[in-house]
Amino acid sequence: MPRDDVILDPRTSTWSVTDRLEDVLATTVSEGAVLVAPLAPGDDGRCAAVAALTSLGLDAALVLETHEPRDTAGTVTTVPLAPGAHAVRRVLLVGTGDGSVDAWRAAGAAVGRATRGSARAVHAVGGTVGTGLASYVEGAVLGSWASPRWTTEGATSGAQAAVEAVVTGTQDADGVARAVTRARAQLVARGLAHTPSNTKNPAWMAARARAVGRATGLEVTVWDERRLRRDGFGGLLAVGGGSATPPRLVRLDHEPPGATASTPRVVLVGKGITFDTGGLQIKPTDGMLGMKTDMSGAAIVLAVLAACRSLEVPVRVTGLLALAENAVGGASYRPGDVVTQFGGTTVEIGNTDAEGRIVMADALAYADAELDPAWLVDVATLTGAARIALGRVAAPVFATDDALRDALVDAGASTGETLWPMPLSDTYRQALDSDVADLNHIATGVGGGAVIAALFLREFVGTRRWAHLDIAGTGRSDVDAGISAKGATGFGTRLLLRWLEGMR
Template sequence: MDVRFSTGGGDGIAVTLAFSDRGLPETLKAAAEARGFTGKADETVDLVVADGAVARRALLIGGGPQADFTPVAATAAGRHLSAIAGLGGQALDVRGVPDAVVAAFAFGVLDGAYRDDRYKTAPPTPLAPAALTMIVDAPDACTADFAAMPALAEGIAAARDLANAPPNRMTPPLFADWCRALAIPGLDVEVLDAEALAALGMGALIGVGQGSAAPPCVVVLRWSARGGEAPLAFIGKGVTFDSGGLLPKPAEEMWDMKYDRAGAAAVVGAMIALARRNAAVDAVGIIGLAENMPSGAAQRPGDVVVSHSGQTIEVLHTDAEGRLLLCDLLSYARARFKPSALIDIATLTGGLTSVLTDQYAGLYANDDALAASLTETGEACGERLWRLPLGEAFDRMIDSPVADMQNICKVRWGGTVTAAQFLKRFVGDTPWAHLDIFGPAWNHGAKGRHGATGYGVRLLAAIAERQAAQ
């Protein structure tokens, strides 16, 4: 989509952003009020108004009270605009709105324009406009504020594509091939195959994928704009399909289990966004790719595996596989890259949604400053986090009688916190945060379009730049 900022002009229908406390444009006021439009957030009205002897179409979009129209709210409104049919070649009047908020609105339109029609033989006509002219007070300032947004939109679209792809089209080797083909200047892509993982001692990750005909692998993406020492490390769970292994999920829970790779997809999307906008940061993204399948070669409940760190793990439940994959990546990242901080991101535990629904991701951390920075960044970019506790009592719940630890607690409660506590055993004294994105990573159709949301791309890209600026 081509986005332009202008003081006037634009062809096609006129779209006006109206606020509930600012009053409606006089030319549209009577027609809008007759339809009950008041300017509330997410309210829209499609009008036909007289323009001399010519009738023209006009669309009003409500922004709510203007003071509440923050960049986060503006992005949400822009996504809403993309879902309205017939807006080709439009002009959008947002005069009187701050430049940064205008840019966020335009980003929302870009983000909302995403469609995944790759596997339809007759794709529907795109709803989003091919071009967007935004009528503003200061075009140059808006253009400057918007400059980084297309790269971010590209990263989010990539994350959605990776998570939305059918399981047979995005096995671990195919995911790795997708990353190899990126060819973005300055973004280094390295693939560690199953043989390399065995040589590195990644027994926990290998165990997750050993029941599949598609071998596991790890992809390392590096962006080094400041020398590459002590980078911020992002660790992503990429279970390309999660059947549950020998302890399988119910059928209706398997339908969307391609999205168990959403954490890895978010890491890749964030690295794309940072590289495309030539961000002045040092970051490494490490994703573990495996398919959790049942077979004669699959991992059994009761198996003991040796992790990359040398710690032994009793595998009590084969559907608690994400933490097994992540633990090897966390210790590998510490050993190889000596990162300034570790941030892992994963669709790890469905139980967290009973508390946070899809509105927040869970945050666990061993470092208060990192947790605070992530929380503030999430609020600013619209990818919100809620911090949850860790503690010695939770840690004891994963002690095993036959190994250093077990991959689940046997009691009925504590599944989410003990998953995080499990990961904490592999990070040492490195500042670390675990983001459980099971809820916000996927839209089940209650609002917007069914499928991957790309949650985490904005957050990871923003925290990288924030940490680099400190």
């Protein structure tokens, strides 16, 4: 990996599993070691904590009476121990609430934060967590991470996860490894989105894609500005025209072992605006501050493709990264321009700050015309309307196929990434009619901004089974809490991986 490997190779714990807690404690050096034990409401819910405390030679009843730990999901009570007296220096009693997968995920995230900087974290949860084990591990990996910092040494980790993490009471090494892989993919997406835009431009993202391809066995193809012009990608060229750093289109291909021409193909398309000034219709200052994360969709798609081989995704997966910087310059595209998208559809530009749908249209049209996907899914920080409608709680999902929509919603329910089905209402379609081109870029005088954007994108997918995830709200977090760190969240990464893993 290149020097910025904390972005593509985020620092996480080395995870392992073992049946017996006692065996792990026998090889644990107390300095820097932590034991994590779960708590749930009622006496039965405290059995695991009692067993863990007893294994250290402690009077469990006295410890619980003295520290009065709460069992609310994600609540951590720290029990410090005397140096050298026991196998660990601290015991963390973590609340698991009602024992749901969401509660276990919250518990894991809290523990991930609480064990930062530890040499070894022993998680005595395997025998109690059940189906929530993957959620707990994902939460712990996500919670242990903080945004990288850029110093004189380059990109450096924002937090140090526990060096080693051991889950006791289980033999599900594969389930733990898969959970770590999914969570690490989300951290890759976050790190890419957090990278400052004076470093991160379309060419930089293309170089990262090539590095990922070399490391994970993906085939990578890159269109530079000359090839984009030759092949007719007018949307990418229009949006990127005002920038000193030209646009790129990146294609990544995962081929499972034994794949043939009849193996189904999934195409994932990610919006990759590496910085968004709004173009000639420039954003106010406050609206521009977070725009380094406007390429989160492309970051998510790249991270998903990078994890496909490790997770043994059984179908062919192609990722398309539509990369451009929406800047202000002499060659900026203008309101009233007519842009010819890939495939020949002409679009009348209504607002240069609605650039995402223009670059996405090129990639979607290419996927429809050239790749013959069985399923086509795009992910984008696309509309303020989505954020206003659902806030940070859920992302709208629009789809031309009910089965695809439901599968994505179910995958999101399993990962805590909630999707909210929204209608592709043809009532709004006429608002996209243009007097001078095939389509209007935006609609004026009507509401439903997220619906209008989805209807616009639908024009470029033909008859494909297609879904559109608008993560403008869920793609960013204002706080460092739960499984999210402040800034880009990588929302949708684990969801898409769970969906792809399920295609067996």
